[in-house]
Amino acid sequence: MFSKSCEYGLRAVIFIAQQSIEKNKVNISTISEEINSPQAFTAKILQQLTRNNIVKSVKGPHGGFTVEEHKMDIRLSEVVSVLDGDSIYKGCGLGLKQCDANSPCPLHYKFIEIRDNLKNMLENTSLKSVINDMYLEEIILKR
Secondary structure, X not given: OOOHHHHHHHHHHHHHHHHHHOOOOXXXXXXXXXXXXXXXXXXXXXXXXXXXXXXXXXXXXXXXXXXXXXXXXXXXXXXXXXXXXXXXXXXXXXXXXXXXXXXXXXXXXXXXXXXXXXXXXXXXXXXXXXXXXXXXXXXXXXX
């Protein structure tokens, strides 16, 4: 459902936030390794997230990426919006260009419910709540 950049972006933000809670800044190579993503691709995603004030980039020998404390309350929908826009809430479940109530694909009406549930989950899930859930259970970002 998400683009690759959005998947990696969500993983990166969650990892950076987790490290930020522990007062750590993380560099691009560590992020890339921990979320199992290509380093150059991750760097481009992080530039976009930095430009949109989701994560903060600190330059210098003790620099790295961090999520500021007041940003821990952002909703996952904000990250998705920066990386994928709102197409995830409007696209066809089969990827067809022309799919709507007037010309529905075979999955159109079932997929509307899935999209609505996804939107609801993303809009009602904060970064902080994801991090808290990770501490309660053994949840990992790479397999």
